[in-house]
Every structure is written in structure tokens, then in C-alpha cells.
Amino acid sequence: MKRVVITGAGTVNALGMDVPTTQEAMRAGRCAIGELDIRDADRLAIRIGAQVRGYDEAAHFNRQQIVLFDRYTQFALLAAAEAVAQSGLTFGDDLAARSGVVLGTSGGGLNTQDENYRAVYQEGKNRVHPFVVPRLMNNAAAAHLSMEWNLRGPSFTVATACASSNHAIGQAMALIRAGQADVMLTGGSEAMLCFGGVKAWEGLRVMSRDTCRPFCATRSGMVQGEGAGIFVLEEYDHARKRGADMLAEVAGCAMTSDASDIVMPSRQGAERAMEGALRDAGMARDEVAYINAHGTGTAANDKTECAAVAHVFGPQADRLMISSTKSMHGHCIGGTGAIELLACLMALREGVVAPTVNWQERDPDCALDIVPNEARRARISACLSNAFAFGGMNAVLALRAV
Amino acid sequence: MDDTRTRVHAILAEQAMIPVEEVSDDQSLQDLGIDSMGVVEVIFAIEEAFDIQVPFNANQPDRSDFDISTVGTVVEAVDRLRAG
Numbered sequence: 001m002k003r004v005v006i007t008g009a010g011t012v013n014a015l016g017m018d019v020p021t022t023q024e025a026m027r028a029g030r031c032a033i034g035e036l037d038i039r040d041a042d043r044l045a046i047r048i049g050a051q052v053r054g055y056d057e058a059a060h061f062n063r064q065q066i067v068l069f070d071r072y073t074q075f076a077l078l079a080a081a082e083a084v085a086q087s088g089l090t091f092g093d094d095l096a097a098r099s100g101v102v103l104g105t106s107g108g109g110l111n112t113q114d115e116n117y118r119a120v121y122q123e124g125k126n127r128v129h130p131f132v133v134p135r136l137m138n139n140a141a142a143a144h145l146s147m148e149w150n151l152r153g154p155s156f157t158v159a160t161a162c163a164s165s166n167h168a169i170g171q172a173m174a175l176i177r178a179g180q181a182d183v184m185l186t187g188g189s190e191a192m193l194c195f196g197g198v199k200a201w202e203g204l205r206v207m208s209r210d211t212c213r214p215f216c217a218t219r220s221g222m223v224q225g226e227g228a229g230i231f232v233l234e235e236y237d238h239a240r241k242r243g244a245d246m247l248a249e250v251a252g253c254a255m256t257s258d259a260s261d262i263v264m265p266s267r268q269g270a271e272r273a274m275e276g277a278l279r280d281a282g283m284a285r286d287e288v289a290y291i292n293a294h295g296t297g298t299a300a301n302d303k304t305e306c307a308a309v310a311h312v313f314g315p316q317a318d319r320l321m322i323s324s325t326k327s328m329h330g331h332c333i334g335g336t337g338a339i340e341l342l343a344c345l346m347a348l349r350e351g352v353v354a355p356t357v358n359w360q361e362r363d364p365d366c367a368l369d370i371v372p373n374e375a376r377r378a379r380i381s382a383c384l385s386n387a388f389a390f391g392g393m394n395a396v397l398a399l400r401a402v
Numbered sequence: 403m404d405d406t407r408t409r410v411h412a413i414l415a416e417q418a419m420i421p422v423e424e425v426s427d428d429q430s431l432q433d434l435g436i437d438s439m440g441v442v443e444v445i446f447a448i449e450e451a452f453d454i455q456v457p458f459n460a461n462q463p464d465r466s467d468f469d470i471s472t473v474g475t476v477v478e479a480v481d482r483l484r485a486g
Contacts, residue, residue: 045455205442205460221461263439299461 003236004173005246005402006345007089010082012075013227013329013339014050018082022329022339023346026354027375031328033211033223040195046207049193050225050330067131069144070109071191075228075335076141077148080185084149087232088244089183091150100153100181101142102172103230104164104188106334107197108157109136114196145185145230153181162294163387164188165229165337166395170253172233182235187338189228198224204263206298212331213358214295214324215302215366222296225330229338246402248348251382252281258392264300265388270308273394274384278312281398283382285316288398290347290383292340293370295324295356296331305386306366321378323371327357337387341397347380348401406452406481413447414473427474434473438463441470448476454483 011018014032015025025032032050041047057066057074069077091099112135119125134140139157146155154175160167165188172186192198201207201224208221239246254276258269278285294305310317325343332339343354352375359372385397407427415422418434425434431441438460445456445468456479458466468483469475 203446205445205458208459208461219461221459297461 002177002179004176004233004250005236005239006231006248006250007234007239007244007246008083008085008087008232009247009342009345010079010086011227011229011339011342012052012078013332014052014225015329019342022342026325026328026343026346027352029328029355029357029374031211031357033330036193036198038194044195044198044202046198046202046209048209048211048223049198050223051193052226067129068135070112070135070140072105072107072109072189073141073144075191076103076189076230077144079187079189079228079230080145080148083185083230083232087234089232095182096150096152098153098181099151099183100175101145101151101155101185102168102175103142103145103157103186104159104168104334104338105138105141105157105190106159106161106164107190107192108138109140110192110197111194112136114194117196141189149185151185159334160393160395161389161391162331162333162336163389163393163395164334166385166387166397167255167393169231169250169338169341169397170255170395173250173253176233176235182238184233185230186233187228187230188335190333190335191226192333193224193226208297211358212297212327213360214293214297214327214356215306215363215370216359217361217363219297219299219302222298223330225332225336227329227332227339228335229341231338231341247345249400249402250397251283251400252277252398253395254280255395258394260392263390265304266392267304267308267311269392269394270305270386270388271312273396274308274312274386277384277396277398281400283398285313287382288313288316288384289320289378289380290344290353291320291322292343292383292385293322293324294386294388295326297324297326301388302363303365305388306368309368317368321353321369321371321376323354323356325354337385341385344383344385344399347383348399351377351379353378353380403481406484407477409451410448410477410480411473413444413451417444417447425473427472427477429473431470431473448480452480452484454480456483
């Protein structure tokens with residue numbers, strides 16, 4: 001079976017407009033959660049989020065592009081540009097035919113939907129822009145990535161709510177392993193911080209009004225974020241032959257379904273996903289020194305996730321570190337696993353484990369080393385990244401230092 | 403109060419899919435077979451029925467000002483919110 005490595009990474013999120021800035025913020029334990037600056041925020045009960053601030057689309061894209069690019073597509077393109085530049089790849093004819101895109105998103109062009117529903121329902125307009133459909137569709141961002149870099153192999157979008165990015169990365173890895181592609185752009189993008197996007201979450205009554213405190217006894221719920229994380233996945237020999245800088249190996253992945261409840265997570269589903277990822281990677285439990293948690297800051301997730309980790313890892317659970325960077329960049333839904341993978345790269349490459357910030361008080365149901373508030377230096381040679389979505393759809397990635 | 407009780411009982415009965423006669427103030431929502439997601443739906447139905455805002459966070463049900471420990475406490479809490 002072919003091996004798969006990461007040779008490029010890019011991001012846009014509330015912590016930063018690129019990977020170095022984001023990782024610096026994670027190292028500093030900076031929280032990007034603040035007041036939402038969106039239309040009709042005064043009609044929302046939840047008015048906080050981790051928003052990409054000061055973003056000017058006209059600074060990055062021309063008019064013709066903007067009419068076709070929803071905010072989530074724009075984030076994906078900016079992040080992909082950073083990732084492709086770092087990889088040093090140029091997609092000539094042969095490579096282009098063996099390269100593609102698997103992107104995760106949950107809401108797709110939700111801002112476009114929100115704006116146009118507002119126009120026809122609230123403002124009573126009977127005409128919308130001709131490109132509403134190509135702008136809002138869930139595969140728009142994946143399509144624009146393939147067009148921008150001439151990637152002519154397999155491209156598609158996966159939507160598994162909060163696990164979309166991890167499912168996408170797992171699929172991209174599988175395509176390369178199986179020999180169906182040599183290079184894949186993958187990750188996820190989400191821009192759900194619009195009135196309708198926040199209003200829908202509000203209804204579920206799991207959103208915090210102050211901030212996101214994963215694994216903390218005083219937790220008050222989740223906080224939405226937005227952004228994209230995009231990676232260049234490359235077949236190992238392909239990367240080695242061209243002397244590429246390998247950021248990490250995507251050593252394994254496992255996907256499981258709880259098959260039980262549409263919103264409440266199951267410990268068994270999470271356990272089977274972590275065990276499966278370890279098995280797929282041929283990774284021993286004591287190799288794993290860090291887990292990037294799903295860690296949403298809801299009671300349901302945090303308690304279940306900690307119990308699952310304790311059960312899967314046994315005594316090793318007390319020796320490993322587990323942190324939730326959602327405390328800093330918010331829950332970026334379909335893009336979140338990809339943004340969180342940057343914390344894994346930082347751990348593997350720089351030996352710095354990102355903290356769980358905003359933490360105040362120990363929760364006996366989360367009695368693991370959750371790296372409270374301050375980043376920590378440690379030698380990490382292998383780690384997991386968890387994603388457990390609504391629908392009971394789980395995807396766990398296993399990464400190794402190269 | 404009686405009006406509130408009648409309407410809250412009806413909302414709970416519909417959520418639990420049981421006859422309204424089987425709902426009494428001393429029962430817990432769990433007794434009625436209403437789970438945590440059901441509670442969130444009940445709160446929504448109450449807000450819509452009485453045009454009130456119910457302070458309730460599913461992460462901290464114990465810490466909310468809105469006491470959902472029994473049918474009776476829900477009726478009282480709704481009554482207080484209706485009085486403003």
C-alpha cells in the first residue's frame with residue numbers, strides 16, 4: 001500500500017490568515033472569540049463567534065470572481081493557494097490528470113443562500129442574480145480549487161457536518177493509497193456565521209453566550225467559528241523523488257457510525273473510530289503522545305470523548321495530552337478538522353502542543369491532561385485528530401512525524 | 403395558573419405522545435419519557451405558545467433559572483415568565 005504525506009498546508013480562520021500566524025496564535029493560547037459583526041446580529045440571542053475579522057474580499061478577488069465565490073469558496077481558495085505554494089508543486093499535464101480535490105463542508109454557500117432568501121422572502125424581490133446556484137452549491141469550492149490548479153482527477157465534496165474535514169482528508173488519503181491519484185488537495189471550508197446560520201444553531205440550545213470552555217466544569221456550550229484548512233496530500237515516493245518537505249505522514253484513518261442518535265454522541269462509536277485509526281496506521285497506543293480532541297465544549301461531547309479516550313488508551317490515557325483548539329478558533333463545523341490538523345502539525349514539527357484555553361475548573365468527568373490554557377513543549381512523534389459529528393458519523397486521523 | 407397548567411400539560415402530552423390525562427404536576431419530564439432533545443423541543447413549543455423567552459441552556463440544565471425538574475416546576479416557571 002502506498003504511503004501518504006502532507007507537503008503543503010494553508011488556512012484562513014479567526015486566529016490568522018495563514019498557517020504561521022495561526023500556529024503562533026495557538027502557541028500563545030489566543031482566543032479569537034468575540035462579538036459577531038454580521039447583519040441583524042441584534043435579533044440573535046447568541047451574539048458571539050470566532051469570526052474572520054477585517055476581511056475584504058475585494059483585496060483578494062476581482063468582481064467576476066466575487067460573483068461566483070461565496071465566502072466559503074473564497075476561504076478555501078486562499079487557504080489552498082498557501083498550501084500549493086508551500087508544496088512547490090506545479091500541475092503539468094501528467095500530474096494534473098492524477099490530482100484532484102476532496103473537500104469537506106457542511107453549509108456550503110450558506111451566506112449566498114441567506115442573502116438571497118432574504119431578498120426574495122423578506123424584501124419581496126422576484127429576481128435573483130443568475131449565479132446563485134453555482135455560488136451556493138456544496139461542491140462549488142472543490143470545483144474552483146480544481147479549476148484554479150487544473151486538477152483533472154477525482155474531485156468531490158463530503159458533508160458529514162462537524163466531521164466533514166476529517167472524512168474528506170481520509171478519502172483523499174484513500175485515493176492516493178489506492179493509486180487513483182498522486183496528489184490531492186483536501187481539507188474543509190465553512191462560512192456559517194450569517195444570520196440564518198447562527199439562528200439555526202441557537203435553536204438547539206447548546207450555544208454558549210460567553211465563550212468556549214472545553215473539558216471545563218464551568219463549560220457553557222459551543223461557539224461557532226469559520227474558516228478553511230487545506231492540505232496538499234502526496235504519495236510518499238512522489239514527494240521523496242522531488243525532494244519535497246514532508247510536514248507529516250497521514251498514517252491512518254478510520255470512519256465509524258454510531259447508528260444510534262441524530263445528535264447525542266456514543267462512546268462506542270468514538271472508541272471504534274480511534275481504535276480503527278490506530279490499527280490502520282499500525283500505531284501502538286504508547287506511540288500516541290497527543291490527541292487533538294473534537295472538544296466542542298458541550299457536556300455531551302466532552303464527557304463522552306474523555307470516556308472514550310480513557311477506555312481506548314487505558315493507562316496510556318494518563319500519559320498523553322489532549323487539547324481542544326476550538327477554544328481558540330471556535331467550532332468551524334465542516335472546516336474544523338482541517339484547521340485543527342494545524343495543531344497536530346505544530347505538535348509533530350515543532351514539539352509544541354496547543355492548549356485548551358478559557359479553562360477554569362477541573363471536571364471530574366474529563367480527568368485527562370487537557371493542556372489547560374498554556375501551550376506545552378513536548379516531543380510528539382505520533383498523534384490523533386478526532387472528529388465526531390451530528391448524525392453519529394465519526395472520523396479519526398492518525399499522523400506521524402516524518 | 404390554571405390556564406398555564408392546562409396548556410403546559412397539553413404541550414408535554416403531545417411531546418410525550420400520551421393522553422393529556424396522564425400528565426400530572428408531580429412527574430418529572432423523564433417520567434413522561436421526554437429525553438434531553440425532547441426537552442429542547444418542549445422549551446421551543448412553550449416559547450411559541452406563550453410568546454415568552456425561556457432562559458435554558460441544554461449544557462447547563464441545572465444552572466438555568468428555568469426549573470425543569472418536574473411538570474409542576476415547569477408550570478410555575480412558565481407562569482412567572484408570563485407575569486413578566
